[in-house]
Amino acid sequence: MSLLCAARFETPCRINVEHSPESLHAHLELPDEIEIGPGDRVQVHGAPVVVPFGTSMVIDRTATVEVAGPLRRAWTRAAAYFDLAELYEVSFTAGRLA
Template identity: 75%
Template sequence: MSLFCAARFDTPCRIAVQHDPDALHAHLELPDGLEMGPGDRITVHGAPVVVPFGQSLTIDRTATVEVAGPLRRAWTRLTAHFEMAELYEVSFSPGRLA
């Protein structure tokens, strides 16, 4: 275990995207029992998700979860307290298709 990253693993995930007059949002669902904490990172693999206006889409992908180590977790809590920053990070990587 390092001070920055305690664990890194791949897991399935589900992405739900809604793009209509009522809402524009994307929601990432992880398997039951898997929760994110301060400083954790998720990289979703595959091509970018494009949803035309007036539609919604739900797709399954693979994600790499990087659990924060004690130093990154403490730093994230400290900076989030002062800067109102995000407590975790989600990004998309076109490198691997699921």
């Protein structure tokens, strides 16, 4: 276990996207047994999602979850306390993590 990254693994995920007059959102759902904590990173694999106006989509993809190590988790909590950073990081990419 490293101080920055404790574990890295791939998992299926589901993306719910809506682009309508009522809402513009994208929600990422991971399997129930996976808990995301401060400093964790999630990278979703696949092409960018384009949703025409007035529609919604549900897309199944694969994601790589990188669990924060103790140093990154502590830094993220401290930074969030002082409103310096987001608690979680999610990115979408067509490539894969190295």
